[in-house]
Amino acid sequence: GKILNVMKLDFRNKKQLERFRQNAEIEDIIKALGVGIGDQCDIDKCRYGKVIFAADADIDGRAICMLLLGVFYKLFRPLIAAGRVYQCVSPLYEIHYKEDGKFKSQYAIDNPQRDAILKELKKKKITKYKIDYCKGLGECNADVFHDCVLNPKNRRLIRITMKDAERANDILNLAIGEGSADERKKWMLEHNQVIDDLNLY
Numbered sequence: 001g002k003i004l005n006v007m008k009l010d011f012r013n014k015k016q017l018e019r020f021r022q023n024a025e026i027e028d029i030i031k032a033l034g035v036g037i038g039d040q041c042d043i044d045k046c047r048y049g050k051v052i053f054a055a056d057a058d059i060d061g062r063a064i065c066m067l068l069l070g071v072f073y074k075l076f077r078p079l080i081a082a083g084r085v086y087q088c089v090s091p092l093y094e095i096h097y098k099e100d101g102k103f104k105s106q107y108a109i110d111n112p113q114r115d116a117i118l119k120e121l122k123k124k125k126i127t128k129y130k131i132d133y134c135k136g137l138g139e140c141n142a143d144v145f146h147d148c149v150l151n152p153k154n155r156r157l158i159r160i161t162m163k164d165a166e167r168a169n170d171i172l173n174l175a176i177g178e179g180s181a182d183e184r185k186k187w188m189l190e191h192n193q194v195i196d197d198l199n200l201y
Contacts, residue, residue, distance in 0.1 A: 003067050006074045007169075011038050026071060037075040043082055050084055052157065054149045056136040057090040057109065066168060073165040080165050088149050089156040090137055097121060097129035107134075107148060109156065 003025040010016055021027055030037060035046045053068050055061035065087055072085055079085050091107035093114045098104070108114035114131070121129055137145060147154045 003064070003071060005067060006071050009074055026075075029071065030075070033076065033079075035076060035079070041076050041078050043078045043084070046079065046084070048084075050086055051079060052086045052088050052149070053160075054088040054137055055090065056138075057092045057134065058136075061090065061136075066171070069160065069165060069168045072160075073169050077162075077165075080160055081162055083159055083161070085160045086157040087160060089158060091134050091148055094132040094134055094144065095121075095129055096132070097126050099124065099126060105147075107154070 004020060004023045006020060006026070008016075009020055021030070033046055033048070033051070035041050035043055051072070053065050055064045055068075072080055076085075089109050091109050092111075093108040095106045095108065095114065095117055096103065106117050108117055118129070121127075134140065134144075137149065140148070149155055
């Protein structure tokens with residue numbers, strides 16, 4: 001299911017807090033971490049050394065990461081402040097080829113990285129290769145998911161800082177929080193090139 005937008009959550013409002021905690025995804029995260037929420041968040045009780053957001057590399061995946069970031073900023077802020085929250089950079093492409101008689105694979109997070117890998121293959125005089133578009137982490141084979149998300153040697157993680165979270169908080173408030181329609185319109189007009197690049201329409 002889809003995680004809720006917690007930007008309007010007021011901890012003083014018990015009915016509102018109860019409604020948010022009825023969301024299965026949020027309650028599962030609370031139980032899994034074991035740290036408590038809000039002012040009660042105690043990171044010494046955390047069951048994990050790292051928390052990693054792993055979502056698809058498309059627009060929907062970015063939206064999910066933003067919502068998760070909102071949840072962690074609102075409910076588990078000390079984990080972000082302690083540098084224990086990360087985002088996994090999911091690949092867009094998987095490139096298969098044969099080198100020295102062995103089958104190999106490399107992952108590219110975007111078109112420039114894909115092109116750089118192909119350029120290296122050309123230098124090695126490797127002309128036969130196959131490029132697979134990664135439709136999403138949920139559709140990956142287990143070995144690909146392991147390489148991209150679980151294997152510390154291969155995966156690419158971005159540590160989320162409080163500055164990142166505060167910036168995301170501002171954007172979330174503008175987009176799906178208390179921001180006014182006029183403010184949203186002004187932001188879209190100022191960032192129309194970004195919106196075009198994201199292919200939202």
